[in-house]
Amino acid sequence: MSEESPDQIIDRSAKYVFSFFLSSAGLWLLAAALFAYLAAAKLTDPYFLSTCEFLTYGKIKVAQANAFVYGWGGNAIFAVSLWILARLSQAEVRGSVFLIFAGVIWNLAITFGLLGILDGHMSGHEMLEMPSEVWPAMLVSYLIITFLALVIHRSRQIKETIAPQWFILSALLWFPALFLIAWNGLELNPSRGTLQTVLSMWYGQSLIWLWLTPVALGAAYYLIPAVLGRTIDKYYLAVFGFWCIAALAPWSVLHHLEGGPVPMWIPAIGTVMSIAMVFPIAVASTNFHSTAFLDIGKVWSSLPLRFVIFGTLSYTVSSYIGVVFSLPAVAKITQFTIINEFHFNQRVYGFFSMIIFGAVYFALPRITGREIPKAAKSFHFWTSTFGVLLLLLAYLLGGLTHGVLAGQPTLPWSSSVIQSVQPYFLITKIAFVILAFSQFVFVINVWRVIFPNPFSCCFSNKKEVSA
Template structure:
């Protein structure tokens, strides 16, 4: 099982392989474009909710006359629009596209995939309206009302089956690194979601078991769903764009199994100090610290894969986003391991530091890598290059600077907040007032992210409208997968 074959879908320039990949792209084009459009729509909707929540954090009277715009409802709507709307739709678009290409198996009966996608977004829309209406469950990451979740579960089941079927009917016996991550995530997410819904919403467990289940689910949505999908995308696109195999397949396998073994336990460390069995908390702390292993392994593998080609990385719009995300993965994971230590947790717990940590993982790591995946995938699906390199520049710099400002502001302000909360001589109201400058910086960063998202959406809309005319005029083309357009 190697990634170095000359006919590997990672790096082959063969005309026959390019023709085969083009046929696969055509088979999944309509489904992938539907999920991309849905993802970008939810990204913009979630951005609006994010701005409202950010402003209300330091200006509580802002839009206070509208009951559906209270902070609790707006923040929950933002979280679910971004996680289930943007996150899952873009995973369905990029993840299934990569799986189909690596399996070298065209997608059949894509109409069912589209129907499942439509019902997923209908269910999510019903859920978001339910949150704004006040039917919120008050369980973080599971705020969607109970009447919308069965539709989401059934829709996901139909969508996830396609990735499994593609793998089942793949050509050849090679199992690529990206397939390990994507296939595992397709199994992990429904397992996490169904268990959490059952034990917290549908047939609630008693006492602290609900809290343990909640943090087990919330933490693993990032670690066993968003993380493997993002890493699978990075492992596919880094060698694809650079035209060289990944540095070490065996390091990749080590990183995968270390992630699978340790991350499942890590979320419990958020309950340090709670009425939880000591052995369970200790297991969570040990697992969180052991997460250093897959993080270092992935970091080495990514770095050694691009060593000597840093100029090419910087010139590529795809790799610029992916490398930013890969570096963020290392930083956010090491920070998370440190936060599991009791001496650090007693400062960061119940503060904005944890919020900054979440944004660091979900946006700086996952979202930036998926942006890079879209920048590579869309030209292959539409057979044309991006219409505006300037919009790509705006998107990258606004997103990179915006999320950096947000993470630094929230984690710096959160650390100060934690120290002051642990000081009995400082009144709590004074601590709250001292966080306001950092929260205002967060709002400024939100405006910058909004600019980047608008530039991204405009470029996609421009490309979609122009693609039909260009394709009709020029006829079908085969893009060289070892080359990347839109260089900025």
């Protein structure tokens, strides 16, 4: 093509980085799906693979969460953030070699971390179960990527910034801060007693609220106007929404310790701030949904946007449910039940992953110049939607059963309480099979576009110009 628009130049500069992060994210997604299936299968049949020491339920469950958050989540965040930042800054992605180098280190660190978990070197700290030997590699590679993301942002053409940039930049910067705090309090100057739990839970939960969530929100703030061709409705609220999340979210996560061996103010503040989170949630959902419903037909016809709106709806619903479940009277029943699984999966599957899927389907054709077959995308959408809803419903109903029965002290634990929850485990197993299938389709979709001809690797043919 003789004449390239600025967007196309930017897309071309992001091509290798985006493709690298996205294809590794896809592999992690499949790994996480495999772990999720194994864990669910072990809950329905305790003898399943019980002779393998490196595949105990505890290890698999943890490996799944880590593969999902750091592997899939981390790589997807790098891919989507770099591209959106570059597009909004109207600046090219520079230092691709360093980005890919850092990405390789990040992925190697997580691989060794997961192997460490399976080999029995789990630390026991929430979302930091990987052995501490890999933490430095993770931090260093992350800082390289963040630094280069900031370079893109600094070279922006328009001085003013808008919501997607705030959310994505702050997510990129919060993670290393959280990581350093947790590292210091757990390894370098370890705290005693339940302070360890306070810190690791604060880290683990903040990771979801201050890392995955803002990136997904930022992507939604970008994709909705970009696809619909209209500005965000009541956009002036976005700035309040952003600062409310920044100010309230790190306070709101510790309500999980309600009733536990910590000073009462810690979970109490968590509960109160969870209630206050109603405000930023309302802002985001107003912004997204009142914009989307101005042109609902277009939302429906655009597959990326369908993913995004599913994600934002899921965000709204799950966050409100989260607020209700954090109230002490309700927590009495729901605490320690598989409702925790509901929250985690709602956030990482129903919200974060769905929006990332949308962003990928939006960006990929622009970056590679190759379209993904509509049927394949549509198939992915319906299977993942069905899988997620089935999974969440099973965890929600199962969790309520779990909590209500556990609260009756005369019922024996495993023969009565857990047995009544077991059918829901079976449903989650089916849901994880569906989700694994759906994610497999996603990865195939992505890889077919990135590597259209796997036998002549496209990296060897750098002169090829995308359409």
